[in-house]
Amino acid sequence: MKEGFRQAMAWLHTWAGLTFGWLLFAIFLTGTLAYFKDETSHWMQPEIPARALSSETSLTVAQHYLEQHAAGASRWLIELPDAREPGLSVRWQQAPAKPGERGQFTEKHLDPQTGAEVQGRETTGGEFFYRFHFQLQMPYPWGRWLSTLAAMVMFVALISGIITHKKIFKDFFTFRPRKGQRSWLDGHNAVGVLVLPFHLMITYSSLVIFMVMVMPASVLVAYKGDVRGFFDEVFPASTVRELSGQPAPLAPLAPLLEKAREQWGGGRAVHLSVNNPGDANASVVLSRDGSDRVVHDFGSAVTFHGVSGELLGTTPQASVPKAVAGSFYGLHMGHFAGPVLRWLYFICGLASTAMIGTGLVIWLGKRQLKHARSMAMPFELRLVEVLNIASMAGLMLAVATFFWANRLLPLGLAGRADWEVNSFFIVWGLSVLHAAVRRGRQAWVEQLALAALLFGGVPLLNALTTPYHLGVTLAQGDWAMAGFDLTCLATGGFFAWAAWKMQRAGKAEHATRNRAQAITLEQEAN
């Protein structure tokens, strides 16, 4: 019975992994890229300059700009620049025409030094990967449902995979390179066990993030169907004070940063909202940056009176269950991670992606062995092969195309940001076609080689189309920009190596197959 249980789990692991593997690969890869969302956005909008300035200076600049351009607005929102995303962005909301409606938002990017408007090229930037990672380019809420379902399947595949491996630690120290199928399995096991805590954390936390959407039964029962009431208790928002109608000048905002810092014991404010600026009842809410602690505390904010600058209130400490949910959220997003930890997140994410990819390769490889002698493959194996190639090599190609489109599409093109995204999907679609018409190994080699060219060419492309090439960015110490170029270069190198390996392994395989065929023919002749 015990052996039977393990076999049943192996079956579950195999089929859950296969059916959702392609989708999970895309989700994990784009999610991993999203850890460098801000850096990617910075690279994709190189016009927005990186300047080392204090938050106070930027905030004074923003306030000055908003007082001149958005004096009558009902709300200002200010995003202060930080080391990763150097843009200072201001948004304001007009008073709604009718009460209860949402007023229209206007957004501008400012130079944090001069206060001049900066016109970045139209792009979705790193936000695209982040959004695709959980919305899958589908209308709300279907993408979120599908990605959460995929997360549940991932969770099942992880646990059943752990059960399947009885010698889980022994297997970890076993790696037999250059043994074909065996090496893939060893790699799958090693990368699975090595970052197992990360796999489990990232998968379970993704379920927790959307739990109110996918598992709302307890909310509906406890709050008698009033989901809003639940959210009001989870996020005790500071109530916006009524408009008094008396005009009064807004106090300088910059000193409030220091006051908020005292309240938090050193935490940094990165997001400010000013309600009813210019009114006697104006209030300023400072939200804490997520980057200084693991537990993500929704709506951890302090509120000040906008005219006198006195402290109006702080949000209370979160309870233990809320802190646990918040730390799942915080751990998943990794906002708190500094450069080293962020890279570790990125590498762990790649390891998860690689685990899914190797699993897909193993599934096919095992079954292909049976058909090694015949030239034709059954339809279902060929289908898996095409999907494997397009979902892995093709996706990498699409990512590289997205970056190239950002630099090559004309700046004035209407719907430019959409065309960047379109080119991503067009190339991904073409990779399916290409994989369908070419023989398996050739398709792998060609797509990987092209991806190697595109990624490796990114620094060159950047140097040719913008003034921010590696010589400049490295000298200036703009590590987000330089790091992006260097990472693309390294990725290109890796794909070139992978393509070369594939090509060589293909030749070796071809030789053995010919020999095998020769032997069979000989035997038949005898």
Added chain:
Amino acid sequence: MKGKTRSLPVSYRLAVTSRVLAAVLGGYIVAALASVSLSMWVPMARVDAVVTGMMTSFLAYLGAVIWCFACRTALRAWLGLALPSLILAAVVGLAYWMERT
């Protein structure tokens, strides 16, 4: 469960389909009922109890899915989900009744 990839009988395919349905739909019902009963019985503030119930419900889902593929027959998979569902529903009903009286 280790079927040969070729010439699988229809009954086997139907049994697998039945197990998948039990795992996805039945498992969801078990998880939802578990989250509701937990949120009613955990001695915490309402909002905290609800958050706790939702967070742990996925473990119940996982257990249900594993059961559906580990048990011997597809029928057992359904029965094995029906029993905890009934118990959990009774627990929820009890809490509801206690709240009203």
